[in-house]
Amino acid sequence: MKKGLYYALFSLIALILQLQFKVYLPFMDYTPDFLLILVVLIAFSSGTKAGFFSGLILGLIQDVFLGGFFGVYTVSKAILGLIAGLVEGKVYKQNILIPPLVVFFISILQEILIIPLIENLIFTINLWTLFKSYVIKFAFYNTILTFIVYSIIYYFNLNEKNRRSYYE
Amino acid sequence: MNRFNNTPLILIAIFLLLIISLGISNYFSINIPYLSFVQSGIYNLISPAVSGVNRVITSIDNYIKRFKNAGEILAENEKLKKQLAEERLNNILMKKYEIQNERLRKLLDFKELTSYETQGAKVIGYGPSKWKEKILINKGSKDGLKDGMTVVTYNGSFVGQINYITSDSAQVEMVNNSGFVVAGIVQREDSRAVGLVKGNQENSKYNIMDNLSWDSDIRENDLILTSGLSNTYPKGLPIGKVTEVNPDNYGVSQKAKIDLFIDLNTIEEVLVITDF
Numbered sequence: 001m002k003k004g005l006y007y008a009l010f011s012l013i014a015l016i017l018q019l020q021f022k023v024y025l026p027f028m029d030y031t032p033d034f035l036l037i038l039v040v041l042i043a044f045s046s047g048t049k050a051g052f053f054s055g056l057i058l059g060l061i062q063d064v065f066l067g068g069f070f071g072v073y074t075v076s077k078a079i080l081g082l083i084a085g086l087v088e089g090k091v092y093k094q095n096i097l098i099p100p101l102v103v104f105f106i107s108i109l110q111e112i113l114i115i116p117l118i119e120n121l122i123f124t125i126n127l128w129t130l131f132k133s134y135v136i137k138f139a140f141y142n143t144i145l146t147f148i149v150y151s152i153i154y155y156f157n158l159n160e161k162n163r164r165s166y167y168e
Numbered sequence: 169m170n171r172f173n174n175t176p177l178i179l180i181a182i183f184l185l186l187i188i189s190l191g192i193s194n195y196f197s198i199n200i201p202y203l204s205f206v207q208s209g210i211y212n213l214i215s216p217a218v219s220g221v222n223r224v225i226t227s228i229d230n231y232i233k234r235f236k237n238a239g240e241i242l243a244e245n246e247k248l249k250k251q252l253a254e255e256r257l258n259n260i261l262m263k264k265y266e267i268q269n270e271r272l273r274k275l276l277d278f279k280e281l282t283s284y285e286t287q288g289a290k291v292i293g294y295g296p297s298k299w300k301e302k303i304l305i306n307k308g309s310k311d312g313l314k315d316g317m318t319v320v321t322y323n324g325s326f327v328g329q330i331n332y333i334t335s336d337s338a339q340v341e342m343v344n345n346s347g348f349v350v351a352g353i354v355q356r357e358d359s360r361a362v363g364l365v366k367g368n369q370e371n372s373k374y375n376i377m378d379n380l381s382w383d384s385d386i387r388e389n390d391l392i393l394t395s396g397l398s399n400t401y402p403k404g405l406p407i408g409k410v411t412e413v414n415p416d417n418y419g420v421s422q423k424a425k426i427d428l429f430i431d432l433n434t435i436e437e438v439l440v441i442t443d444f
Contacts, residue, residue, distance in 0.1 A: 015214065016221050019293030019304065023222070026433040030298060052179045061210060062296045065304070067332035067339050069207040070190055073297065078183060118299050121346060125370055134298070 048085030055081025107139035
């Protein structure tokens, strides 16, 4: 229950950051996908089920803020949450390089899933140029951001553990 | 002991079922009334938080700026006072021209130029995807806005059209969105060539104007305005400037690159035309 509330709060923060990123940092070329990062981190810590449902809900919210309902992001984020959840339990959570790496590949996968689903896009654009000029940069931004966020989470977790072991 | 966890498979099955059922309802145009209700519910639940955060950050930012730039503000105030005095003088001259203009219009029996009624709005966010260029504004149906209204900047440049609205916020589809099409006309009196201005996904900084006939008179630096042919947008709103003209469809038509007047990354405030 408590975890669910935390996730809801983080989701709201991620959404606000995603919507207002360009308002405060207009010089940035692309907005990182804060919602995707959150989905991957939730999946990474709680598994496939949590990854799937968080992807479904956050994707749905993203679609609502794009003027639709149950669109490409609902589908893609749910699938990606599920895929990211498969990593849970198979790698060391202490390794702070793994979540950024997972986010890098998941970001590329998201764009690969989305581009064919967008009307008219696939026929009007050179996909390789798009990959070089946008997809890689987008994935890189997300990776850097995940590294920062995960480092902060890791540091706080470590502090909490130290504090607990000190009192015990 | 069950070593295989089949949760992912169940989830995939539920998900596929959901997609298929929604696909079928979409294909047969079955209207599910709850969906739009849920959609606006989610939007209405979250959007006040977005505009609230924006308001708090703007006021903190203004507060800090006030302290930081007090000297600059005073100097600017002095400068603006001088400018205002000059503008007053200009205004008197303009008044004279206005009267003269009115008189000449009456003489020639010209139709009066109408100005539109507008509603100012602040940009509180951008669309959460690169593939749909959108802005969120802090005014909605409560302030008299409606779906399909045209949005311009303070100096009148064309921004886009409202395509989703709730009681106190609205989403504006921008002119550089890949699916956005507006009929444009060359401003030059001796040309008036008409074409379709479309968003360009590869580079959202400029648009493409195509469907121009092979002999239409369009040159670099020509101004492109909304044509008003479709009655969807008001006539004569500036869209951009031509930077390049190339033959299209093996010379059967022409295609032009349009440098947009609006700076898509730094739009802070917009005007919504409410009486068109």
